[in-house]
Amino acid sequence: MQRKVLNDLYKQGGVTCFAFPGESEIPLAPLQNLALALNAGARFLLIDFSGKNTFKGNAPIEAKDLIESPLSPASLEKLKNDTESWTVTGIRSFPKDDNQFRNLYHNLQQIKGVIPQIIAVIPLDISDQEAYYAKLISRLVVIDGESVEEASAFLEDLPHFNKSDMLWLLPQKPNKKRFYHAYRAVCKSNSFFKEIRNSDWKKNPESFATVIENLHKIVIVQKNPLDGSSKAFRTFFPILLLFALALPFFFSTQTEPVISNIRNRIHERDKLSVAPSFEYTFDGKEPLQRIARYAIGRFSAIITNDQMIRKYVNVTLEENGYKKNSWEKNNLNFPPEGTTIKFSRPDYIGTTATDSIGAAWKYWTSIVSDSVAYITEFYHAQATANYRQHNGIDVASRQGARILAPFAAKAWTTRDERGGIVIGLVRKKDVVLFMHCDQLLYLDGQEVMAGDPIATVGLTGHTTGPHAHVVTGLIDKNGPKYIGNVRYKVIDPIKWFYMFKPTADAVRSR
Numbered sequence: 001m002q003r004k005v006l007n008d009l010y011k012q013g014g015v016t017c018f019a020f021p022g023e024s025e026i027p028l029a030p031l032q033n034l035a036l037a038l039n040a041g042a043r044f045l046l047i048d049f050s051g052k053n054t055f056k057g058n059a060p061i062e063a064k065d066l067i068e069s070p071l072s073p074a075s076l077e078k079l080k081n082d083t084e085s086w087t088v089t090g091i092r093s094f095p096k097d098d099n100q101f102r103n104l105y106h107n108l109q110q111i112k113g114v115i116p117q118i119i120a121v122i123p124l125d126i127s128d129q130e131a132y133y134a135k136l137i138s139r140l141v142v143i144d145g146e147s148v149e150e151a152s153a154f155l156e157d158l159p160h161f162n163k164s165d166m167l168w169l170l171p172q173k174p175n176k177k178r179f180y181h182a183y184r185a186v187c188k189s190n191s192f193f194k195e196i197r198n199s200d201w202k203k204n205p206e207s208f209a210t211v212i213e214n215l216h217k218i219v220i221v222q223k224n225p226l227d228g229s230s231k232a233f234r235t236f237f238p239i240l241l242l243f244a245l246a247l248p249f250f251f252s253t254q255t256e257p258v259i260s261n262i263r264n265r266i267h268e269r270d271k272l273s274v275a276p277s278f279e280y281t282f283d284g285k286e287p288l289q290r291i292a293r294y295a296i297g298r299f300s301a302i303i304t305n306d307q308m309i310r311k312y313v314n315v316t317l318e319e320n321g322y323k324k325n326s327w328e329k330n331n332l333n334f335p336p337e338g339t340t341i342k343f344s345r346p347d348y349i350g351t352t353a354t355d356s357i358g359a360a361w362k363y364w365t366s367i368v369s370d371s372v373a374y375i376t377e378f379y380h381a382q383a384t385a386n387y388r389q390h391n392g393i394d395v396a397s398r399q400g401a402r403i404l405a406p407f408a409a410k411a412w413t414t415r416d417e418r419g420g421i422v423i424g425l426v427r428k429k430d431v432v433l434f435m436h437c438d439q440l441l442y443l444d445g446q447e448v449m450a451g452d453p454i455a456t457v458g459l460t461g462h463t464t465g466p467h468a469h470v471v472t473g474l475i476d477k478n479g480p481k482y483i484g485n486v487r488y489k490v491i492d493p494i495k496w497f498y499m500f501k502p503t504a505d506a507v508r509s510r
Contacts, residue, residue, distance in 0.1 A: 013112030022150035030202040037209035038117035051092030062090030131160040144169040155182035284337030295343040297374040301361040360497040370401040392471040399466035402453035411442040412484030420460025424483035435469040472496035
């Protein structure tokens with residue numbers, strides 16, 4: 001990663017969570033000053049999820065609004081046009097399930113487009129599941145307060161915080177015998193560097209803002225290593241080079257330079273693609289309808305509608321000996337954990353697109369490391385009475401699933417309002433872009449091998465659910481689109497597949 005890219009990633013925004021174990025009141029005024037310093041003296045956003053303060057916020061929304069539903073266009077427009085800083089307060093609120101987390105994550109992504117650096121105060125009675133969600137939305141968790149004992153007990157009971165990037169501001173470490181896990185977590189953190197110990201965030205927020213910025217960048221670098229060689233590596237490079245040259249004379253090796261061994265590209269569904277059925281064991285949280293959409297797509301390579309799903313679910317339940325309304329909740333069916341359902345080929349659906357796009361369907365769904373990924377929308381060059389204009393295909397997947405490089409290429413990244421976080425792969429004649437990513441695993445200029453994980457599926461940009469929006473193009477010096485230093489023109493991903501016809505070797509590995 002180049003330094004410019006590192007700075008750009010930091011400027012895209014982040015969340016710093018604070019916890020104050022043992023404190024009856026949250027120091028809102030110092031937090032506001034710190035939030036202001038983090039945003040270089042411009043506007044700030046401070047969110048108090050704890051509900052402990054009697055202080056009233058000045059925002060037109062409350063903390064609970066951020067987890068209950070996506071913010072309204074009116075609220076986002078007001079945030080965009082308002083020149084005042086916002087302090088969001090209210091009753092104790094924090095995500096307790098995936099739906100609430102999804103709402104919070106989506107809202108924070110929208111807000112970071114206006115106010116990049118956000119400070120959030122988390123509840124002190126937070127559960128470990130809630131701590132898991134806090135870890136996902138934030139780059140850094142800061143723990144402060146008056147009582148080392150209470151802070152140690154707080155951290156000891158939250159294994160997810162023990163594994164997160166944390167900053168411990170209390171003067172002493174937790175007692176090793178009484179709070180072993182908290183002690184280990186604090187020792188592994190960056191909390192006891194001299195610069196951090198000498199920074200008083202309440203009295204000198206500008207200095208502490210620099211500390212937080214550096215810690216954020218450390219987290220980014222840990223996930224995306226910097227380009228270039230370290231000083232130690234450069235010092236010992238001649239010795240390492242001689243060793244590398246001599247190594248083949250002592251060991252016989254076989255290498256395959258263009259194929260990554262990180263992922264096996266042939267999914268279970270590809271191996272059984274000609275089978276008339278498959279079985280799926282549910283975890284108690286997955287709705288039957290999601291697997292039904294995947295099943296119809298796998299067997300028929302078509303985009304499903306609600307009527308099609310309803311009929312297929314009813315037939316599948318009956319074929320497995322269950323009533324049509326089994327485990328029904330909010331118009332969805334949730335089989336209990338451990339329930340195995342057999343899904344059969346829906347021959348009654350009629351004409352399918354298998355002959356024309358079946359192979360391409362399997363190819364594009366296999367680039368996401370999710371065994372039940374499926375396509376939800378095809379490419380449409382022009383809007384019609386039945387379809388909106390859509391310059392790619394959408395592959396639905398679980399959030400966090402890794403997107404795998406379909407070929408060896410150079411990576412380029414960007415970000416825009418609609419596409420969110422974008423990573424593109426560029427080779428001699430063509431490009432492939434993946435939009436709405438959550439986390440980037442490669443950055444500008446890095447070489448990618450076929451099958452390497454390059455990003456994770458997310459909700460950034462304009463999206464109603466986790467998916468990868470896939471755009472394909474042909475390199476053209478006069479093309480209307482560009483990624484990195486390359487211009488291109490967009491083509492249908494199905495057409496791209498048949499133009500470039502990925503070889504068996506390329507499809508074999510992931």
